[in-house]
Amino acid sequence: MLWQHVVGFFLHPLHEWEEVRRQNLTIGRALGHTLILGAIPVVSGYLGTTEFGWQIGTAETVKLTHWSAGIIALLYYLVIIAAVLSVGWMIHWMGETYGATQPLARCIVLAAYIPIPLFLVGLAQLYPVLWLNLLIGIPAAAYTVFLLYLGIPVMMEIPAERGFLFASAVLAFGLVGLVGVLAATVILWSLGVGPVFTH
Numbered sequence: 001m002l003w004q005h006v007v008g009f010f011l012h013p014l015h016e017w018e019e020v021r022r023q024n025l026t027i028g029r030a031l032g033h034t035l036i037l038g039a040i041p042v043v044s045g046y047l048g049t050t051e052f053g054w055q056i057g058t059a060e061t062v063k064l065t066h067w068s069a070g071i072i073a074l075l076y077y078l079v080i081i082a083a084v085l086s087v088g089w090m091i092h093w094m095g096e097t098y099g100a101t102q103p104l105a106r107c108i109v110l111a112a113y114i115p116i117p118l119f120l121v122g123l124a125q126l127y128p129v130l131w132l133n134l135l136i137g138i139p140a141a142a143y144t145v146f147l148l149y150l151g152i153p154v155m156m157e158i159p160a161e162r163g164f165l166f167a168s169a170v171l172a173f174g175l176v177g178l179v180g181v182l183a184a185t186v187i188l189w190s191l192g193v194g195p196v197f198t199h
Helices: 002-011 013-023 027-052 066-098 104-113 116-126 130-156 160-190
Strands: none
Touching (some): 002 013, 027 066, 027 116
């Protein structure tokens, strides 16, 4: 069923949101799907940074140690899970403001399926070169935003106009969360808790 949803969100996204709403999936099922799909960028990033590495110009190929990449991969995975749960909770919390009171389970399902394009494009991290990841990642991010704006009115059962405002608020929350994660990363690196490179 998971992979049917994944394909459906690319072939007929509006119908797929309606199908997801009809199924009334549980929080456990949504988290199970997140654990599977969220592992794609995590494992790809781990393999890409330890086995393949990256190169700037004609300089030597840079790789991370397995231990360092493993710690980063674990934290990455935990952040993905925390992001889905926090966005789902925020959708539930903000629902009353937009006249869209829905069960927490539906809100977390919504949050779990919105980032499907970003999870899948995580395969590009097997080759961790910035320009390539941006080239592939920007369209995936745009499609993720599209799924958010399409999914909020359907899943929360509100008019499209109100759904647009609701989705904009959710997007703002997500961007603030992203900035928070980046800031935390910079602070950790400045404290010496950063990646360790092979020599």
